[in-house]
Amino acid sequence: MPASCTVTVHEEHAARPGLVEFVENLYAEVAAVPGELGLPAMDLSIVLTGDVTASIRQRGERDFRPERLGGVVAGKTLALSRDHSRTLIVLDTGPADASLDAGDFDPLMLVHVLGHEFGHAFLGRLRAAAGTVPIPAQCVQTPEEAAAILAFHAADEYRCNLFSNLVLTSTLSLPVDGSSGRRRPLHLGDVFDDGYRAAFTGALDSVHPGWPGLIRSYRHRKIGLEDMFGQLVRETEAMLALVAHADAVEQAAGRAPLLDGHRDHPAVRAVLAPAWNPLRAILDRTPPIPSLSAFTDIDRALQDCGRHIAEVWASLGVRGYLTDNQELYLAVTCPPALHSR
Numbered sequence: 290m291p292a293s294c295t296v297t298v299h300e301e302h303a304a305r306p307g308l309v310e311f312v313e314n315l316y317a318e319v320a321a322v323p324g325e326l327g328l329p330a331m332d333l334s335i336v337l338t339g340d341v342t343a344s345i346r347q348r349g350e351r352d353f354r355p356e357r358l359g360g361v362v363a364g365k366t367l368a369l370s371r372d373h374s375r376t377l378i379v380l381d382t383g384p385a386d387a388s389l390d391a392g393d394f395d396p397l398m399l400v401h402v403l404g405h406e407f408g409h410a411f412l413g414r415l416r417a418a419a420g421t422v423p424i425p426a427q428c429v430q431t432p433e434e435a436a437a438i439l440a441f442h443a444a445d446e447y448r449c450n451l452f453s454n455l456v457l458t459s460t461l462s463l464p465v466d467g468s469s470g471r472r473r474p475l476h477l478g479d480v481f482d483d484g485y486r487a488a489f490t491g492a493l494d495s496v497h498p499g500w501p502g503l504i505r506s507y508r509h510r511k512i513g514l515e516d517m518f519g520q521l522v523r524e525t526e527a528m529l530a531l532v533a534h535a536d537a538v539e540q541a542a543g544r545a546p547l548l549d550g551h552r553d554h555p556a557v558r559a560v561l562a563p564a565w566n567p568l569r570a571i572l573d574r575t576p577p578i579p580s581l582s583a584f585t586d587i588d589r590a591l592q593d594c595g596r597h598i599a600e601v602w603a604s605l606g607v608r609g610y611l612t613d614n615q616e617l618y619l620a621v622t623c624p625p626a627l628h629s630r
Contacts, residue, residue, distance in 0.1 A: 293328050293329070294328065295331075302340040305382040315404075323411065327581035329581075331374045332376070333377075334376070339383065345365055359485060360488065363380070364406045366378050400456065408448060408577070408578060416584070432609045433599045439526050441595075444533070444572060448577045451477075458475065485535035489547060496561065497554070504605055514619055529565065536565070563601050563604075567597050571591055607621055608622075
């Protein structure tokens with residue numbers, strides 16, 4: 290392993306046995322990447338756990354729940370130091386009382402999740418070294434500040450899925466149908482098939498009419514202003530993460546961009562396309578994980594795409610700014626599209 294990244298692996302919470310060497314061998318496949326990226330030195334710890342919720346909660350995220358829009362968390366990367374020089378990957382292996390050949394164990398999913406989390410670890414260290422981590426707000430965030438963070442979080446999910454795809458295609462292959470002895474690289478589409486696409490399709494109505502309905506609930510005094518805005522931000526983050534995951538699978542499988550197949554749905558036309566497409570345009574012309582020398586400009590451009598997310602919120606009637614006393618003022622109006630609802 291290169292000097293720029295030292296890796297240790299251990300088990301806890303009755304993790305499924307027999308996977309330490311598997312994980313070490315998989316890291317060996319990407320061990321050259323930190324040096325190629327110009328990554329500053331970092332210590333990377335990998336925890337294999339039979340209880341991902343307990344492992345993450347005991348490390349400070351006491352409110353952590355594994356359920357996410359479109360699935361559940363199978364791995365998470367945690368910074369143990371401010372500069373990400375010490376980073377921890379928590380990897381769900383399932384419980385020890387399930388054998389390695391049990392029907393619910395999917396080694397392809399394990400490869401994907403670990404590759405994805407390697408991407409988060411490398412991106413976190415790069416962002417800290419490049420100095421593009423947003424400065425924590427001294428007061429509540431404005432919509433623009435919150436949206437900038439949502440933008441790079443969504444971009445990172447897309448990037449990490451594509452990095453996982455690189456790991457998959459470089460290490461695994463499948464036989465080509467009807468061709469004796471011929472094989473092709475295995476890609477992310479083989480792991481997920483249409484699972485993410487189906488989850489995305491099923492979530493569209495939660496965006497529209499869902500988000501206009503949330504804002505209307507505030508206007509009808511069924512929910513408070515701060516609760517409404519907080520829910521809008523959380524649901525935007527969750528939906529953009531789902532879009533990023535699903536669109537990366539489509540890209541890896543060589544299919545058309547995810548949103549192209551749903552462009553007539555109001556959730557895509559009025560909300561998701563204006564928010565996601567500017568990010569996708571930058572991601573299409575840059576590497577999944579840029580080198581340190583290129584990282585600053587790319588990351589700032591991605592965070593600047595947050596303004597498009599804030600513009601979507603404004604189109605739904607939610608705007609905000611800081612007063613002279615550095616307090617957040619939120620203004621909610623009824624956009625023309627909502628007058629008839």
